[in-house]
Amino acid sequence: MFNKFVVDIIVDGDCRGKPLVLDTYISFFGEVDPYKGIHLPTNSLFKGRVMVFRGARGSTVGSYIIYGLKKYGTNPLCMIVSKPDPILITGTVLAEIPLFIVKNYDVFIKNISENTIILHRKGEGWVEIIG
Amino acid sequence: MYLSREQEKMLNGEYGWVYARALEVIVKVGESLGAEKLVPIVHAHISGVSYTNIGEPGLGFIKDFYSKGARVRVYSTINPGCIDLAGSSQVISSSFREKQLEINMYLEKMGFEKTFTCIPYLHRKPGINEHLAWGESSAVIFANSIFGARTNREGGPLALAAALTGYTYYWGLHILDNRVVSTKIDVSSIRGEYYGALGLWLGEHIREIPMLTGISGRLDLLKILLAASAASGDHGLIVLENITPEKTYLVNDKIETVFVDENEIEEYIGSMPSRKDKILGYIGCPHLDPYEFEKLVEIISKNDKGVGDNLLLVSIPYIYMEVFKDEIGFLKSRGVDIVVGTCPIVSKLSREFDYLVTNSGKAVFYMSRLHKLNTYITSFERTVDLVYGG
Incomplete structure (x- = not known):
């Protein structure tokens, strides 16, 4: 079992919580309801979660x-x-929302589920999967 | 990334939170692209200011940054918003008037020039090899291709960050080695009235930086062509033989010449409307330059027909409200829907039509998608004629 994954840190900060995996590229303009914190195509709530996805696309209004x-x-x-x-x-x-680029994205998402917790401590070069 | 002492200080917050965040955006985006340093800019032009596009989150951001002390450090101009600033349009909805005026107010207080135009080079002509940070794809490609200036296609927030800090990342079209022509396209068989369609074809078919040969020297036609290719493709520079200043680009050793004729661009031209169709004629995408505007006044003053159910929509820079006050009054008296400092592409239309007739490939590209209209590309003069029942 892998439980530590190396990341590039774009915006650093402590982060600990349950993941929401949206294995896709997201257009924040048009595909997200910013008032509710919902990804519209999948109707899933990302508010208060660790949001895991491939990347962003679409308008710079995002x-x-x-x-x-x-x-x-x-x-x-x-x-x-x-x-x-x-x-x-x-x-x-x-x-000022922490943003990490995980080196081994495909393996990383296979190792996480609804029941795991993702943890990053400010200053460390990795994220941990707990549980 | 290499940073000067001044840039280090800004990034570390010595000039305040706003400037630290703005520079951090530029540094981090630059690093992710592989940029090694920043470059000072002389002119920032920001797009992404229309309330229809940016909504409450965009308005909120601009308001927050203003109230936290954001002020521009270089000459900075603003793209059109979503309302007619003259306030008398028959077709551009004014439902977001208060919201747009609020955005405009914060930007003005930050020190942006009240240009509200997509042709910022009307206010300040870029010099050869000057570094700029411009949003608005049609202006970016005009700056690089006509003036030989250097700018990438910046997104709205990045151009705003450049306006505040006076820097952008040294990457892409800022570097001469990235401004390399690798194909030649002979367009000598295409008539000027179809440059909007030619631009759409170029955007969709050509990936690398082309050099166009056999091209018209008319700036109004080149503006139309470049805007269309930047809309349907991601071009930031198209070299125009004998027009683009020398030594602002390089040419690959072995390149082939491709010929394009009117048959190939036919699908972009579209078909003529019939007499039954309700026509929206549109000129001013990109905004009319002063010569085009005076030409319009001349055409309309010689035309004594009515418009019926058709409408001629014309979009012009905000400054014309002062400079061409009487001419605007005259055109309105002839039923022309002159809209000032706005862009129909980022606005809501409050009337329905069957057909869009225009000289602009860019307008066709966006408005056919947004408003589900049939389209026909023709000359400036013929657009006016068709609206007035010619």
Whole structure:
């Protein structure tokens, strides 16, 4: 069992919580309800969760939506993705939401489930899977 | 990434939270792309200011940044918003008027010039090899291809961060070695009235940086062509033979020339409307330059027909409200729907039509998707003619 995964840190911060895995690229403009903290195509709540997804796509307005999540208190605890892009980096820097690029994304998502906890401590170069 | 002492200080918060976040955005995006340093810019132009697009989250962000002390550090201009600033349009909805005016107010207080236009080079002409950070794809490609300036296609928030800090990441089209022509396209058989359609074809069929040969030297037509190719593709630079300043690009040793003719771009031109169709004629995408505007005044003053159920929509820069006050009054008296400082593509239309007739490939690209209209690309003059029952 792997339980530690190396990450590149884009925005650092403590993060501990249950994961929500959306194994896809997300357009924050159009596919997210920022007032509820919901990913619309799958109708899943990311508010208060560790949001795991491939990356962002679509309009650069997406950065403002990510900023809005923090403002409305609907933000995920942190984001763990496979690929960084300007929309996501801009949004998470402005909103001060931790963002990590996990090196071994495909193995990482196979090792997590609803019953696991994801943990990152500020300053460490990895995320841990607990449970 | 290498940072100067001044940039280090900004990033560490010595100029305040807002500037630290703005520079952090530029540094981190730059690092993810592989940029090794930042470059000072002389002009930022921000897109992503229309309330229809950015909504409450965008308005909230701009408001927060303003109230936390954000002020521009370089000459900075603003793209059109979603309302007619003259306030008399028959077709552009004014339902978001208060919201858009609020966004505009914060931007003005941050020190942005009140340009509200997609042709910021009307206000300040970029110099050769000057570094810029511009949003608005049609302006970016015009700056690189016509003026030989250097800018990438920045997203709204990144251009805003560049306006506040005066820097952008040194990457992409900022570097001469990335401005390399690798195909030549001979467009000499395409008539100017179809440059909007040619631009759409280029955007969809050509991936690398092309050099166009046999091209018209008319800036109004080139503006249309470049805007369309930047809309349907991701071009930021198209080299125009004998027009793009020398030494602002390189050319690969062995390149082939491709010929394109009007048959190949036919599907982008579309078909002529019939007499029964309700026509929305649209010119001003990108916004009309002063010469085009004066040409319009001349055409309309010679035309004595009515518009019936049709409408001629014309979008112009905000500054014309002062400069061409009488001409705007005259055009309105002839039923022309002159809209100021706005963009029909990022606005809501409050009337329905069967057909969009325009010289603009970019307008066709977006409005056919948003408003489900049939489309026909033709010349500036013919667009006016068709609306006025010609």
